[in-house]
Amino acid sequence: GESVGLHLPTLSVQEGDNSIINCAYSNSASDYFIWYKQESGKGPQFIIDIRSNMDKRQGQRVTVLLNKTVKHLSLQIAATQPGDSAVYFCAEKTGGGNKLTFGTGTQLKVEL
Amino acid sequence: DVKVTQSSRYLVKRTGEKVFLECVQDMDHENMFWYRQDPGLGLRLIYFSYDVKMKEKGDIPEGYSVSREKKERFSLILESASTNQTSMYLCASRSRGRVAPSTDTQYFGPGTRLTVL
Numbered sequence: 001g002e003s004v005g006l007h008l009p010t011l012s013v014q015e016g017d018n019s020i021i022n023c024a025y026s027n028s029a030s031d032y033f034i035w036y037k038q039e040s041g042k043g044p045q046f047i048i049d050i051r052s053n054m055d056k057r058q059g060q061r062v063t064v065l066l067n068k069t070v071k072h073l074s075l076q077i078a079a080t081q082p083g084d085s086a087v088y089f090c091a092e093k094t095g096g097g098n099k100l101t102f103g104t105g106t107q108l109k110v111e112l
Numbered sequence: 113d114v115k116v117t118q119s120s121r122y123l124v125k126r127t128g129e130k131v132f133l134e135c136v137q138d139m140d141h142e143n144m145f146w147y148r149q150d151p152g153l154g155l156r157l158i159y160f161s162y163d164v165k166m167k168e169k170g171d172i173p174e175g176y177s178v179s180r181e182k183k184e185r186f187s188l189i190l191e192s193a194s195t196n197q198t199s200m201y202l203c204a205s206r207s208r209g210r211v212a213p214s215t216d217t218q219y220f221g222p223g224t225r226l227t228v229l
Contacts (some may be wrong), residue, residue, distance in 0.1 A: 031215045043116075043202055043220035044155075079180065093216050098143055098162065098206070099170070100218060102155040 012109045014040045019077040021106050023090035026071060030092040034100070035064060035075045047075070047088075077108075085110045115139070116205055124227045131190040133224050135203030142208040143185035145218060146170075146178060148199040155202065162208070163181035167227055193228045200225050 013019045031052040033111070036044035050057045050064045050073075051109050057064050063076040089105035119134035137144065145160040145193040147170075158169030175197060181189045186205075192199055204218040 024154060036220075041223075041225075043222045046217055046219060049217055080168075091155075098160055098168075099157060104152060104154040107120075 009105075010109065011063045012105045013080050013109055015082060015110055015112050017080055018102075019075075019080045019084070019108060020089050021075045021108065022076075023073040023075075023103055024071060025073060025090075025092050027092065027094050027101075028068075028071060030094045033064070033066060034087060034091045034093075036082075036091065037088055038105070045091070047111040080108075080110050082110050082112065083100060084108060085094050095099075116203055116219055116223040118153045118201075118203055118224050120224050121222060122225050122227075124229065125190075125193050126229050127194060129190075129192050129193045129228075131226065131228075133188040133190075133203075133207055133226070135186045135188070135199055135205075136184050137186075137203075137205040137219075137221075138184065139205065139207065140183065141205035141219075143206040143218075144180065144185070145159075145204040145206070146176075147204065148172070148184065149200045149202055149223070150196075150199050158188065194228075196228060197227050198228045 034049045035047040037047050039046045048059045048062050048064050050066050055066050061078045065074045087105040087107050089103045091100040091102045116137045125131050146158045147155040149155050154174050158176050159178040163166045164183050167178050177189045189204045203221040206218045
């Protein structure tokens with residue numbers, strides 16, 4: 001079946017370094033992708049999204065890259081801070097429906 | 113900013129009890145969703161509602177029902193709680209464009225961690 005997955009379950013980075021979190025998706029018909037951040041004990045928080053007609057989108061300290069050729073999505077966080085420590089997961093939407101398919105997440109740990 | 117609130121952060125219930133989880137959003141969103149989140153499984157959709165009194169089953173509706181009598185409120189009901197329903201429950205909402213601009217983004221509440229003993 002179709003799935004959204006992540007390459008690494010845990011990513012450790014030094015404070016101030018850039019972080020890259022990856023997501024592989026298998027449904028080539030997916031047309032919308034979202035990155036969420038979830039801190040311990042809290043609900044997922046929207047970070048950034050991208051549509052399939054784009055390959056890059058930038059926000060504040062975050063960039064999402066979409067490579068449709070290899071069905072790969074990445075989230076780049078510039079100058080990672082301790083407050084960025086959380087689980088990050090991607091989600092995809094296929095077609096005009098209401099449903100999102102979520103990945104299981106990557107734990108980002110920021111070391112001082 | 114979108115605000116989605118859930119009635120309880122933590123809840124402990126006994127097997128067989130009827131459990132109500134409440135979710136309220138203040139942005140006049142048409143769509144509302146209930147998910148459960150379990151380690152290693154990600155978010156799984158239980159039910160969603162695309163309008164008042166409208167509902168549709170998600171991927172794992174067994175053991176659950178929902179109610180949407182008002183646009184801002186979406187309730188998840190566990191008819192007879194069981195230990196395998198111990199989980200984090202997350203509510204989300206999304207605009208379909210009748211009031212706020214349409215978006216595919218779902219906005220989440222803080223979650224209710226339910227323990228069934």
